[in-house]
Amino acid sequence: MKILKKVGFLSLFPILLLAALIIASIASFQESKVFVLKKKAEEEQHADVSTALSGIPSFITDEMIIGALNTQAQYGYPASVCIAQVIGESGFGRYGPGGESGQGLSQLAYEYKNLFGIKGTGPAGSVNMVTGEQTSNGDDFTITAGFRVYHNYTECINDRAVLLTDVYSDLIAGVTDAKEFAQQMGSRWATDIRYAEKLINHMDNFNLYRLDTMTVEDYEEYQNSHSDPGEATEIQLRICEIAKNNQGTIPCTPDMCAAWVSGVYQAAGLPYPTGNAIDFWNKWKSSGSTSKDNIPLGAVVCGSGSGYMGSIYGHVGIYIGNGKVANNIGTFSVETLDQWCSWQTATCQGHTGWIGWVWPNNQPLNQ
Template identity: 35%
Template sequence: MKPRKVIFGIFLAPMVVSVLIVIIFIFMLVDGNSSSGNGDITVSGLPQCIKEEMVIASLQCQEKYKHPASVTLAQIIQESTGKNSGLSGLAYTYHNLFGIKAGKNWTGKTCTLFTSEQRPDGSSYQIRATFRAYDSYTESIEDRSRLLNSSSSYPVEGVSDPKEFARCLKKWATDIDYPETLIGHMDKYNLYVYDNMSVESYNQQKLSSGNKVVEKAKEKIGCKYVWGAGHSMNEIKNPQLSTFDCSSFVCWSYYQAGIDIGNMTTKELVVAGIEISQSELRPGDIILFARNKGGTTPSHVSIYIGEGKMIHAPRTGDVVKIVNYSEHWKDRTICFRRLY
């Protein structure tokens, strides 16, 4: 019997290796999908699923179709929350933020997925459905507005009050509490503030946020650099803090400007927010540097203040100061990032 066991082992080993390779490959795909993201910046004070592109598109549709941005954002929170950069698989992979099914008249892209539905008694069941697929979040939001205006199922014409607008969407989902759930999101995150904004005023507010970061940073010019100083949240929250290292200086400046990014280190800041190009730099953005020319490991961070200058806490024995973003720093630059 021993030879048979050996032969079985010879055949079994390659099978086990093959299965393991397949499993590893699947995990690589899943991890790739969940970590690559869409590179979109999140919006301060809102859930991770809400990206800046979504806010801007909601404001554009508010102006064009008179659909309250608060309700649009509430629907995105309700329909799209998941594990992929805060998004559901349908939203993350196919940019479908509202669970809109394809239907027989849809001529665009589609995808087929399992989805949960709810019976009138509140119990749930799963079905396999074909959904619309989009190339961008903006396209999804625009399509949702067109659908609302063209369907008799949603009597939204002339409805400007956001809560009443939400109640007009009771047929959007099989969830019997759907309108009140949307209103709950609107209340929780105070989404109503977006109902009085335009794209222009939103961008001005963002620019103002960056300028406020710079203002707060400038208050600490002359303060000592101490390696590892100022990293607890109690220190970052303290407006009187007077010793920093490079990353705690960034975190303190942001927190004091009303933007809580926590107490991140340089290695965490290099992947925070969204990466931007040098041409997109505006006051309040951060610049990450390597120790040496051409390096890729982050060892320093500064805040860009405009006009080719930056403010930072440089090194032991030095103080917080403004310097030119010179060739010395450009040679060591890893990336530029926006955190607000």
């Protein structure tokens, strides 16, 4: 009888093992699903809107600009220096929007909302990270340090203002000139012996001084005047989504900007627009405008391009909203409209730089 029981259990063992494997697989799938959903939620939480101000890196968001302007109004600390610090401490990283091309934020800024490399324990705790430092002679070395963690960028910018007041008042009290402020504060903020010089370079390169005479109300008025017009149609949104993710039917290769644009339209289910870049303008300019104001989402923007090929064919891209253009420059690129126009120095059929925007095939998609 005992032998029969043992044999019965052994005969059931493969079934029991299979059941256990199925249960484990289901649990693993559910865990993976939870991870994906959690990651998606985190990405949505991190999503932010790039500033509408022209010529400023795309990783600088509305929240950062408004935070800098608020602390400027409250404390008198130049907003230009604040944003220059964000660029220097956290910019051109590989996290968040633009990160795949080095136009995102640092991990510390994107995941932990610490824009200025402030060490210690913040309102949301602390995180240990490796960081580069310098000796007084300029020799580089690395350490692992605890950095403050914040719930959002506004909280971080406010904490910076408090830190400046508590620790740097002997250097910055009464200083109103932005460059002098950067020099004084920068002499103590970091071990980088060229820290202040780098801040001023950012202030010069991106014309951040315009922030120093701006209020939050001024900025919000500017936002409203440069917002994307009206509600976009489904096809406009589809074009923008395909363009900004480089998912058209034609890959990015040198001298094929018009083909890339046509491939985006084709992927959106529209007729394939034919012709080179300047053809787009010559054939369909009646559907568009030479004004940079109120460019419709998904419209094709036309410029003169650069170099010899630009002088013959010009250049085109797709306006994807928020003052930005997606285009093929030999590789995939997303730039602000002003940046996009700035490098187009060729003269193509009498046009130099910005030409205008059009709807391919004279087919308005915003109606």
